[in-house]
Amino acid sequence: MNTRRRLSTAERRHDILTAAREHFRRSPFAEVSVPAIADDAGSSQSLIYHYFRSKPGLHTATVAHALESQHRRRAEALAALEDGQPLHYRVETLFLAHLDAIAEEPLLLPGATEPESTLLVRREAETAFAQELSDLIGVGDATARHRWAVTGIIGFLHRAAGLWSRDGFPADQRRPLIEATLGAMEGALGDWRVGG
Numbered sequence: 001m002n003t004r005r006r007l008s009t010a011e012r013r014h015d016i017l018t019a020a021r022e023h024f025r026r027s028p029f030a031e032v033s034v035p036a037i038a039d040d041a042g043s044s045q046s047l048i049y050h051y052f053r054s055k056p057g058l059h060t061a062t063v064a065h066a067l068e069s070q071h072r073r074r075a076e077a078l079a080a081l082e083d084g085q086p087l088h089y090r091v092e093t094l095f096l097a098h099l100d101a102i103a104e105e106p107l108l109l110p111g112a113t114e115p116e117s118t119l120l121v122r123r124e125a126e127t128a129f130a131q132e133l134s135d136l137i138g139v140g141d142a143t144a145r146h147r148w149a150v151t152g153i154i155g156f157l158h159r160a161a162g163l164w165s166r167d168g169f170p171a172d173q174r175r176p177l178i179e180a181t182l183g184a185m186e187g188a189l190g191d192w193r194v195g196g
Contacts (some may be wrong), residue, residue, distance in 0.1 A: 013051055016041045020062045025106050029059055030113045056115030063118050066108050067125040068102040074132065088182070090136060095157060095178050098129070102161045103169045111164055130154055139189070149188035157181050 007015070019041035023032045034055050038045045052058040077097035081090060102108045110122060130150050139146040160177050167173065 009051075012043060012047065016043055016051065017062055017065055019043075020058050021066070021107065024059060024062055024111075028111055028113055029055075029115065029118075032059075034058070049135050052059070057116050059115055060117040060121055063107055063114075064121045066105050067121065069105070069133055070098065070108055071125070071128065073097050073101045074129075078136075087137065091133070092178060092182060092184070094133065094136060095181055096174075098157065099161055099164075099174065099178065102165070103174075106165065109158075109165055109193075126154055126158075128150075137189070146189065149185075152188055153181065153185045 019037045020032075022040070024038050032055070034045055034048055037058070038048055041048075048058060052061055073092055074097045077093050078090060081093060084134075085093075110119070132148075133154065134146065134150050135150065137150075139150070160181065162175055164170070164173055
């Protein structure tokens with residue numbers, strides 16, 4: 001008698017994404033094998049293609065899941081702050097949550113051969129992060145200068161995080177990285193404290 005429990009669609013998708021995450025973390029996109037992911041997930045290749053359509057689709061879903069987790073982490077970090085915290089501290093908290101998520105999940109940094117669909121998801125997440133930051137500092141879409149400055153700061157943070165990753169995420173470099181990002185932000189947006 002077979003006593004193995006039948007998994008729900010959500011459970012099966014979760015198992016596939018978990019296995020895919022491990023494979024995509026270890027190897028570049030081009031080197032990852034869908035059959036190996038299926039084996040590790042206790043699934044079949046046909047089920048992976050049913051849920052995700054293709055290997056690029058699976059990669060995109062895996063990265064999207066990581067980006068959603070990073071977004072939640074930022075939101076939770078800000079929600080945990082006591083009322084009345086200075087704006088500088090709120091922005092620092094946002095950046096630290098974002099950076100710490102990257103240190104824990106390498107898939108948050110782009111790989112060399114990612115599919116276009118994954119790059120699109122990354123661009124959408126970056127746009128959402130820019131809007132979060134703009135809303136937090138109270139500039140919204142005030143001027144083109146603000147928009148370019150906020151976009152540039154996020155690019156600065158991501159580039160610095162990539163270099164930090166290359167060095168193995170040394171703990172003693174976390175604080176200087178954040179301070180450099182805040183300094184760059186002050187340089188790009190001299191009036192960024194306008195929001196309070």
